Amino acid sequence: MPITPTYPGVYVEEISSGVRTITGVSKSVTAFVGAAKRGPIDKAVRILSYSDFERRFGGLDACSELSYAVRQFFLNGGSDAWVVRIVKHAQSATHTLKDKSKQDVLKITALDEGLAGNRIEIQVDYKTLNPANTFNLTLNYTSPDNPSDRLTEKFDNLSLNSQDARYIEAVINGISRLVTVKREENAVNSLSDKSGTSVSGDLQNADVSKLIDNRHNQFQISVNGLKPITVKIDSNEITGDNVSAKLTSLANTIQTKVISATNDNSFTCTFRDNKLILTSGQPGEFSSVRVLRATFNDLSTNLKLGYRNGGVEEDAVATIRLDETLPKDTIITLTGGTETQYSEADLDNLTFSQAERKGFYALEEVDLFNLLCIPGVTKSNILSEAAQYCKQRRAFLIADAPKTNTVSDIQSTEVTNNDNGAVYYPWIYIADPLNNGKLRLTAPSGTVAGLYARTDSASGVWKAPAGTEANLVGVQALTYKLTDAENGILNPLGINCIRLFPTYGAVAWGARTFQGSDQAASEYKYIPVRRLALFIEESLYRGTQWVVFEPNDEPLWAQIRLNLGAFMQNLFRQGAFQGKSPREAYFVKCDRETTAQNDINLGIVNIKVGFAPLKPAEFVIIQLQQMAGQIQV
Structure with a gap:
């Protein structure tokens, strides 16, 4: 100033x-859309190596064209990608754990929808620091076709009490890469989430002399939202000649100590109908007692929680332990996971909703991507929609031509009227690690995207990703070996050819966009011209916000x-x-x-x-x- x-x-x-x-933006961040072995559905996940893809999406899958495309992308020089997994229909695998009374208390759901969830195993044990209230949970996942694809997670000292620092939902949800958990209503337990609560136990036949000892003798209570107080009770404070009298004395002792600590004279703790009832407020009002912890010897596993709403007392089961009747080595597997992949026939009419952010529209959550690949998809309606979306996002679509082996068939291929993309022919053969290195036919888009990234890094986005230096790593053969004359037929149509040359191997031998045909006479006929313009546009758009x-x-x-x-x-x-x-x-x-x-x-x-x-x-x-x-x- x-x-x-x-x-x-x-x-x-x-x-x-x-x-x-x-500052110039990144040039070759590539988005991939397709089926995968596992992983979140219709959600973009960033990966920086093929190892990242293996950890998050399960690696190679014989039924997943996407998995081979991503592998080829990194093999050919790619370094930054977003992956969106799609399926036609999927449902998550689940299992619900029960308490000793066989009531549902904890629902465990596979984080990723689909069949992979059926491979998740769970184990529960009670070797914890506080065995009366906590437990350990171990999760294991092993791929059915790749034993090295394993993931194990262990969470110790978990509690079903929402006020506990190790509350299971807070510890696992958002942290685990395998599951999410949800406490059932039956597990409301003695650490209540509800205002206006009272804690009661099955006290009719309780032996009060065993009810209180030096380890199990306290309540932790919050009244009217105040700081929690701890009420400790000594066994010599309990008087009476019978069980009922002793429990009445226990209730009076709790009430006296809470009122002394909070100065809330409306607080009451009474024994009636074989229950301890804790309330605050006038009769008929909504009370606000929150019992944070209640420990009683012998009763710590069968305490019940009641809450007072409009003067009506209701009970809910409050068992805080899971089922200990299971053998120690019992392994429970999640079940019910299903998925249906898109068939080739489905792809004819495949549509994605931008409003629901499905398919490539899941990239709406991504700040920036430059290239888009939908490996194996060759239908013109899908490619047209994808190219239009690329135009909105200032990105470039790399499309696969149909699998046909004849030039006459490929000549009639419908190419979208959009210069934000290019198509490559023919498909390629690569060595398949899942089949002892035998050749596998696969779409070229992922390999070409890696070539784009390598060319951008070495020369710049203004250099055509084609020529003798544009060799395609990992390509062993082509579905059709083009001659110069056949190449001369396809090139003027804007179809980029992949050629096999002695010494150089497989190379990209074309650099034209969808509007690269001679007849179109587009100013964005060539890939490097179109991509340079996109690079400048995006860089200036971001660099002029000030x-x-x-x-x-x-x-x-x-x-x-x-x-x-x-x-x-x-x-x-x-x-x-x-x-x-x-x-x-x-x-x-x-x-x-x-x-x-x-x-x-x-x-x-x-x-x-x-x-x-x-x-x-x-x-x-x-x-x-x-x-x-x-x-x-």
């Missing part, structure tokens, strides 16, 4: 230069020209544009010519950015002339 001089001397003030660096609500006049426009010009100049120096000088390579305009007074009145600032893109040398023409015999003088 400006300095206000108040004394004679020298004042130093820092003045902003107006330079705001625009402009919003700034005074819309020449000082702002000068800053915009300075910052955007610096970004474009940096790209020029890296070789992203044509031209020998910046003037020939790009321009940035933001002034009275682009933003008229009416625009200013409407709160609009117009910025024009132009660039001269590099286009790939798709056709190299060598002219050879034979010299005629020369007469030497």
Whole structure:
């Protein structure tokens, strides 16, 4: 802020230069959509290596084209991806644990819907620090077709009491990668969640001399939301000649100590109908006693909880221990998990809801992705919708051509009328680790996406991901080996071919978008031109957010020209544009010519950015002339 001089001397003030660096966004963050062995459904998960994919989605699966595509992506140079698992229908596996009275107290549900949940095993034991109230839970998952794909989780000293620091829902939910848990209403237990509570036990035949000892002799109670107090009772404070009298004495002792600690004279603790009843407030009112802990010897496993609502007392089972009658080594497996994958016929009419964020629309929760692959999906209606979504997100779709082995069939392939994508033909063969290295036919999109990432890292997004340097790692053979003439038929149609050449192996031998056909005459005919434009758009979109609500006049426009010009100049120096000088390579305009007074009145600032893109040398023409015999003088 400006300095206000108040004394004679020298004042130093820092003045902003107006330079705001625009950083280029990531170029090859790839999103994959498809079926997987396990993992969350219709939820984007970020992975930074194939090991991440194995841990979260189970690794390779013979029925999952996605799993092979992701593996090929990282093998060919990819480093950052989002994965969305889809199924036609799925249901989570579950199991409900019971207490000693065989009532449901804890429902355990597989975190991921589908068949994988049926492989989760649970074990319960009671070797804990506080065996009267807590237990341990062990979870195991083992893949049916890959024994090395294992995951074990153990949670110790768990409690069913919501006020406990080790409350099972708080400890497991959001932490476990295998399950979620939910305490059933039958497990409301002696650490109540309800206001207006009273604790009672089956006291009619209780031996009061055994009821209280030096380890089990206290209540922890909160009255009217106050700080919890602990009521300790000594056995010598209990008087009376029979059980009923002694329990009445116990109730009176609790009441006296609570009133003394809280000064709440409305608090009562009485013994009636063979129950201890704790209340607060006038009769007919909603009381607010919260029993946080109640420990009684012999009764700690069969205490019951009642609550007083409008003067009506209701009971709920409050057993806080799980079923100890199970043998120690009993293993319980979750059951009921089902899933139905999309068949090839289903893909004809497959639709995803953007409102429900299903399929590739699950990427709505992702801040940025640059490439999209739906491995194995070749239906034009799906690819058209995916390409349109890519256009909205300034991303690029890498599509697979149909599996056909004839050029005549592929010529009739419907390509969406959208320049935010490219299609590759033919499909490829790779070594299958699940089948002793035998060749497996798989879609090329994941492999090509890895090539894009490798090219971006080595040369830049303005370099065509094609040519002799664009070798496809892991590709052993192709479904159809194209000739130059056949390549010449497909290339003008905007279909990028994968070729096999001696020495170089399998390479991408095309760099055209969906609108790359000669007949379309699109200015975004080539992949590097389209992707460079997307890169610039996204970078400038994110790098100019500071402009919003700034005074819309020449000082702002000068800053915009300075910052955007610096970004474009940096790209020029890296070789992203044509031209020998910046003037020939790009321009940035933001002034009275682009933003008229009416625009200013409407709160609009117009910025024009132009660039001269590099286009790939798709056709190299060598002219050879034979010299005629020369007469030497």
